[in-house]
Amino acid sequence: MHQDLDQRLRGDIEQFRRDGVYKRFNHLTSPQAPRVQMEGRGEIIILSSNNYLGLSNEPSVVAAGRAGLEQYGAGTASVRFICGTFTVHRDLEAALAELVGTEAALSFVSCWNANEALFATLLGPEDVVISDQLNHASIIDGVRLAKVISKCETAVYRHSDLADLEQVLQAHRDKRTRLIMTDGVFSMEGDIARLPDLLELGRRYDAVVAVDDSHATGVLGPNGRGTAEHYGVVGEVDIITSTLGKALGGAAGGFIASSATVCDYLSQRARPQLFSNALPCTVAASALGAVRHLQAHPDLVTRLHANARYFREQLVARGFKPLAGETPIVPVILGETAKAIRMSEMLLDEGVFVTGFGYPVVPKGEARVRCQVSAGHTREDLDEALGAFERVGRALGLI
Numbered sequence: 001m002h003q004d005l006d007q008r009l010r011g012d013i014e015q016f017r018r019d020g021v022y023k024r025f026n027h028l029t030s031p032q033a034p035r036v037q038m039e040g041r042g043e044i045i046i047l048s049s050n051n052y053l054g055l056s057n058e059p060s061v062v063a064a065g066r067a068g069l070e071q072y073g074a075g076t077a078s079v080r081f082i083c084g085t086f087t088v089h090r091d092l093e094a095a096l097a098e099l100v101g102t103e104a105a106l107s108f109v110s111c112w113n114a115n116e117a118l119f120a121t122l123l124g125p126e127d128v129v130i131s132d133q134l135n136h137a138s139i140i141d142g143v144r145l146a147k148v149i150s151k152c153e154t155a156v157y158r159h160s161d162l163a164d165l166e167q168v169l170q171a172h173r174d175k176r177t178r179l180i181m182t183d184g185v186f187s188m189e190g191d192i193a194r195l196p197d198l199l200e201l202g203r204r205y206d207a208v209v210a211v212d213d214s215h216a217t218g219v220l221g222p223n224g225r226g227t228a229e230h231y232g233v234v235g236e237v238d239i240i241t242s243t244l245g246k247a248l249g250g251a252a253g254g255f256i257a258s259s260a261t262v263c264d265y266l267s268q269r270a271r272p273q274l275f276s277n278a279l280p281c282t283v284a285a286s287a288l289g290a291v292r293h294l295q296a297h298p299d300l301v302t303r304l305h306a307n308a309r310y311f312r313e314q315l316v317a318r319g320f321k322p323l324a325g326e327t328p329i330v331p332v333i334l335g336e337t338a339k340a341i342r343m344s345e346m347l348l349d350e351g352v353f354v355t356g357f358g359y360p361v362v363p364k365g366e367a368r369v370r371c372q373v374s375a376g377h378t379r380e381d382l383d384e385a386l387g388a389f390e391r392v393g394r395a396l397g398l399i
């Protein structure tokens with residue numbers, strides 16, 4: 001233990017506590033589900049999970065993971081190109097490509113990892129990546145990394161502001177490759193990227209359009225195929241990155257879906273592919289089970305959409321002003337981080353688990369509680385949660 005380092009960090013942590021922004025972990029003792037067992041609290045309604053379709057504990061998904069474990073063992077024990085690629089990786093990647101509507105897909109151990117791989121591998125000093133201001137932290141860090149590793153240029157456009165994006169594109173007309181990067185669904189706002197406009201602008205400026213669909217895969221579109229299906233433009237997006245850690249079983253893992261050439265190139269050159277172990281087979285198998293379950297049960301997506309609509313409408317009817325939107329992510333802005341954490345603690349005392357988010361996850365002064373509705377929530381679950389919101393909202397003077 002290094003005394004000076006520990007002392008400095010302890011000082012910072014004590015300050016987090018004094019500021020009311022220290023994050024406590026809540027330990028679950030049962031699988032992820034609309035209602036879970038929380039250590040020390042008993043049964044709790046979860047309204048803060050990415051388990052959008054309830055697949056993290058779906059029996060066929062769990063069975064697929066178990067079969068993967070039995071067939072392939074606990075570990076890949078290697079990176080992909082040495083001896084870490086298994087047939088289940090190939091099957092999963094084919095299924096993912098089919099799901100999101102691309103020629104090919106390549107799996108990674110997380111979408112964070114996939115986003116770190118993307119820009120630094122595909123872009124060089126003659127290229128530019130142009131990123132939405134509110135893109136996920138993994139994109140921001142992936143872009144920062146690319147700037148250092150591959151020396152590509154980087155630029156940011158105001159959130160979903162196509163006029164601003166066009167100016168940035170104009171300023172980089174001379175570049176070899178312009179890559180526009182956006183979240184499909186913005187995780188903290190719950191709004192959807194203006195994909196048809198982005199595609200149109202991308203075509204006009206000969207730019208590659210890439211979408212991180214982590215909160216859209218399994219969520220948007222009548223069949224959960226993502227942002228492209230939501231807008232009826234499946235097959236038109238150049239590159240899609242997404243996670244297996246949310247709607248698709250919720251374990252871990254990510255992927256990049258694109259042309260066969262892009263995926264082949266990434267498999268040859270992406271540093272996380274070359275220097276880090278492959279996705280564990282049991283996780284690949286359960287994710288494959290999740291894709292198959294989703295494709296056989298589009299009704300889950302319909303139920304998810306109906307629940308999201310109901311919860312949003314009922315919050316508004318009770319006097320809250322959630323950010324407008326049509327996704328299952330329903331944020332209520334509170335301002336200060338301590339207030340968001342206080343509200344989430346009061347909701348937990350009422351038996352409802354909703355996380356409060358503050359700086360640096362969201363901009364200063366825009367702290368919020370973010371609700372996430374799932375297909376598995378019954379009307380009873382949602383009404384009980386709404387009752388808790390009403391009581392806490394009154395106590396805090398919000399409604």
Ligand SMILES: Cc1ncc(COP(=O)(O)O)c(C=O)c1O
Nearest residue numbers: 110111112136187214243245254
């Ligand atoms: C938009 C977006 N991209 C990437 C990620 C990271 O995904 P993973 O958990 O697979 O690393 C997240 C997770 O929060 C996300 O919301």
